[in-house]
Amino acid sequence: xxxxxxxxxxxxxxxxxxxxxxxxxxxxxxxxxxxxxxxxxxxxxxxxxxxxxxxxxxxxxxxxxxxxxxxxxxxxxxxxxxxxxxxxxxxxxxxxxxxxxxxxxxxxxxxxxxxxxxxxxxxxxxxxxxxxxxxxxxxxxxxxxxxxxxxxxxxxxxxxxxxxxxxxxxxxxxxxxxxxxxxxxxxxxxxxxxxxxxxxxxxxxxxxxxxxxxxxxxxxxxxxxxxxxxxxxxxxxxxxxxxxxxxxxxxxxxxxxxxxxxxxxxxxxxxxxxxxxxxxxxxxxxxx
Amino acid sequence: xxxxxxxxxxxxxxxxxxxxxxxxxxxxxxxxxxxxxxxxxxxxxxxxxxxxxxxxxxxxxxxxxxxxxxxxxxxxxxxxxxxxxxxxxxxxxxxxxxxxxxxxxxxxxxxxxxxxxxxxxxxxxxxxxxxxxxxxxxxxxxxxxxxxxxxxxxxxxxxxxxxxxxxxxxxxxxxxxxxxxxxxxxxxxxxxxxxxxxxxxxxxxxxxxxxxxxxxxxxxxxxxxxxxxxxxxxxxxxxxxxxxxxxxxxxxxxxxxxxxxxxxxxxxxxxxxxxxxxxxxxxxxxxxxxxxxxxxxxxxxxxxxxxxxxxxxxxxxxxxxxxxxxxxxxxxxxxxxxxxxxxxxxxxxxxxxxxxxxxxxxxxxxxxxxxxxxxxxxxxxxxxxxxxxxxxxxxxxxxxxxxxxxxxxxxxxxxxxxxxxxxxxxxxxx
Numbered sequence: 269x270x271x272x273x274x275x276x277x278x279x280x281x282x283x284x285x286x287x288x289x290x291x292x293x294x295x296x297x298x299x300x301x302x303x304x305x306x307x308x309x310x311x312x313x314x315x316x317x318x319x320x321x322x323x324x325x326x327x328x329x330x331x332x333x334x335x336x337x338x339x340x341x342x343x344x345x346x347x348x349x350x351x352x353x354x355x356x357x358x359x360x361x362x363x364x365x366x367x368x369x370x371x372x373x374x375x376x377x378x379x380x381x382x383x384x385x386x387x388x389x390x391x392x393x394x395x396x397x398x399x400x401x402x403x404x405x406x407x408x409x410x411x412x413x414x415x416x417x418x419x420x421x422x423x424x425x426x427x428x429x430x431x432x433x434x435x436x437x438x439x440x441x442x443x444x445x446x447x448x449x450x451x452x453x454x455x456x457x458x459x460x461x462x463x464x465x466x467x468x469x470x471x472x473x474x475x476x477x478x479x480x481x482x483x484x485x486x487x488x489x490x491x492x493x494x495x496x497x498x499x500x501x502x503x504x505x506x507x508x509x510x511x512x513x514x515x516x517x518x519x520x521x522x523x524x525x526x527x528x529x530x531x532x533x534x535x536x537x538x539x540x541x542x543x544x545x546x547x548x549x550x551x552x553x554x555x556x
Numbered sequence: 557x558x559x560x561x562x563x564x565x566x567x568x569x570x571x572x573x574x575x576x577x578x579x580x581x582x583x584x585x586x587x588x589x590x591x592x593x594x595x596x597x598x599x600x601x602x603x604x605x606x607x608x609x610x611x612x613x614x615x616x617x618x619x620x621x622x623x624x625x626x627x628x629x630x631x632x633x634x635x636x637x638x639x640x641x642x643x644x645x646x647x648x649x650x651x652x653x654x655x656x657x658x659x660x661x662x663x664x665x666x667x668x669x670x671x672x673x674x675x676x677x678x679x680x681x682x683x684x685x686x687x688x689x690x691x692x693x694x695x696x697x698x699x700x701x702x703x704x705x706x707x708x709x710x711x712x713x714x715x716x717x718x719x720x721x722x723x724x725x726x727x728x729x730x731x732x733x734x735x736x737x738x739x740x741x742x743x744x745x746x747x748x749x750x751x752x753x754x755x756x757x758x759x760x761x762x763x764x765x766x767x768x769x770x771x772x773x774x775x776x777x778x779x780x781x782x783x784x785x786x787x788x789x790x791x792x793x794x795x796x797x798x799x800x801x802x803x804x805x806x807x808x809x810x811x812x813x814x815x816x817x818x819x820x821x822x823x824x825x826x827x828x829x830x831x832x833x834x835x836x837x838x839x840x841x842x843x844x845x846x847x848x849x850x851x852x853x854x855x856x857x858x859x860x861x862x863x864x865x866x867x868x869x870x871x872x873x874x875x876x877x878x879x880x881x882x883x884x885x886x887x888x889x890x891x892x893x894x895x896x897x898x899x900x901x902x903x904x905x906x907x908x909x910x911x912x913x914x915x916x917x918x919x920x921x922x923x924x925x926x927x928x929x930x931x932x933x934x935x936x937x938x939x940x941x942x943x944x945x946x947x948x949x950x951x952x953x954x955x956x957x958x959x960x961x962x963x964x965x966x967x968x969x970x971x972x973x974x975x976x977x978x979x980x981x982x983x984x985x986x
Contacts, residue, residue: 272654273559274559274560274561274617274653274654275653277561277653277654277733278653278654278655279651279653280641280651280652280653280656281649281650281651281652282638282641282644282645282649282650282652283644283645283648283649283650284644284645284646284648286588286589286590286592286593287589288589288590288592289592304684307681307686308682308684311677311678311681311682312678315667315670315674315678316667318670319667319669319670322670323669390661390664391665391682392642393637394642394658394661394664395640395642395658395660395664395665395682396640396656396658397682397683397684459583459586463579463582463583464579542586542590545589545590546586548641548642548643548644549586549589549643550582551637551642551643552571552643552644553578553579553581553582
């Protein structure tokens with residue numbers, strides 16, 4: 269090791285002062301840490317993904333089985349006349365599967381940040397590493413599972429010979445908006461969720477309810493008051509525009525989409541700052 | 557100064573014992589900081605809180621190894637967590653220069669289902685090293701860990717000792733400026749532990765600074781150049797390791813378990829031990845000695861009647877290892893008569909054969925036949941041995957052993973008659 273003068277080494281200072289007092293420094297630290305976090309984030313993502321499917325015979329099948337089975341059930345309920353939905357413009361299974369994929373992307377993006385931080389508590393209480401790595405790893409997992417499912421979707425599109433509209437090029441933005449919305453909410457919930465387990469329970473119950481209040485397996489209702497489900501629900505705003513862009517190419521409700529997208533970016537920024545500021549306090553209250 | 561790597565100025569940290577209240581304080585702390593209000597004003601304890609660390613200050617330079625000693629719950633781990641930037645101090649300021657490596661738990665981030673090799677990369681990434689750095693040192697890591705065959709097996713098949721080997725190998729081969737080690741080496745076997753301490757010494761000579769937490773004082777003296785004692789959240793000693801050890805052991809004295817008075821022996825009230833004073837050979841009160849000094853114990857007693865002969869039982873113990881020895885005046889056939897009223901006698905312990913640490917005396921007075929117990933003082937007195945500082949390659953552990961060596965020219969040559977004499981001697985010594 270070359271003997272560098274101690275004063276020339278990078279210095280870190282820890283004081284009780286709130287980092288918000290020096291926003292410039294905070295911003296620089298956030299960018300630096302994000303850069304540093306990429307490699308670790310990738311390693312953690314690879315670790316979690318490869319470990320997840322290693323002790324399993326079916327492996328990645330487990331990524332596509334749940335939406336496939338759910339689609340079959342809803343398809344059966346619809347075709348057998350148990351539930352009757354208004355026409356969807358494309359074959360119902362295509363409609364449901366697209367919706368389910370978007371919904372699952374939203375829901376897992378919402379659940380992952382808290383789950384990732386909670387399961388890394390032993391790491392957090394012992395090692396100082398760029399904390400953004402956990403968020404990157406969480407994002408990576410959501411993206412990975414979603415990409416596997418998109419392959420399934422492509423197969424179903426081909427099977428039903430659905431003509432792919434030109435607006436499908438907007439799908440990546442749509443997916444980003446849906447996942448971003450979930451991720452932003454999940455990020456904001458981390459500090460409280462780490463301190464109180466109530467948050468995780470409420471999250472699971474809430475997502476179960478929100479699934480039925482969001483036009484995922486049924487087309488957005490047009491008659492009042494059911495139409496409120498589509499117009500007041502931010503998930504519906506991004507989900508249905510994206511689904512339309514992917515299936516029938518009718519782009520309606522773009523204003524709502526833009527609003528939700530803007531609010532998402534804002535919430536992500538706030539959530540990131542909150543995550544950094546609350547981290548030492550969460551660790552202080554975590555069991556080792 | 558230019559070579560200070562760790563600078564701690566008056567840091568404090570408070571914790572709360574109750575879970576519900578602790579969580580609620582956590583919410584408060586986060587919201588206070590979000591509003592940009594410093595916790596600097598939060599110098600008062602809230603209900604149920606206590607200072608886990610209070611007003612601690614010290615500095616650490618290149619090449620120094622600080623042994624952090626203290627009883628359980630003294631705040632050692634809290635201090636390390638603050639140094640590592642995991643939690644924020646409530647008061648004060650910490651400056652850390654250079655890359656900080658923390659071995660607070662070895663193998664944190666190991667995934668049980670992945671192989672040792674895969675986990676090396678993950679563990680290194682967690683500690684802040686790039687894939688390139690690991691590739692460059694991979695051979696060295698594998699060599700150090702000595703787990704050859706198991707390297708490509710899942711880590712969950714490893715024993716805890718093997719995990720420690722791998723974890724320490726990763727963390728110590730990669731280069732940091734400051735190394736924080738918290739009681740992690742205790743799991744490894746002795747050979748590996750020695751290897752680790754040698755590795756730490758090597759790193760120290762390269763100019764890193766190291767903070768080592770351990771309850772095993774003997775191990776600390778293998779590498780530490782300095783000692784810091786923490787008790788009840790406060791730094792009670794900062795200086796030579798021997799001094800820190802004495803401070804720590806002395807603080808443990810009152811907490812040592814005391815034996816129940818044995819009911820086997822009838823007791824009598826005639827004689828009372830008033831006090832036992834520790835003096836030097838000049839009869840001046842003295843509590844700190846160096847190995848080889850003469851320690852004089854003055855026993856002051858009060859007796860209601862004259863006793864022509866008695867049995868004085870002296871037991872000597874060390875905080876670290878427990879009772880070390882016991883003797884009575886009857887061993888040498890010496891009579892100890894006790895006078896009516898108050899009196900005193902002296903016991904000399906010439907050439908005290910102990911190394912640095914805190915020692916205590918238990919003293920009992922029986923009648924001549926040891927059938928009746930007059931009085932017993934469990935903690936009659938204590939004294940410290942402050943030096944010489946134990947050196948692992950010279951004198952070590954608790955007792956200084958007398959020893960004799962033959963002259964080099966008288967050492968027997970067993971084989972290799974062509975071999976020069978000094979090489980031969982070296983071979984025998986190893």
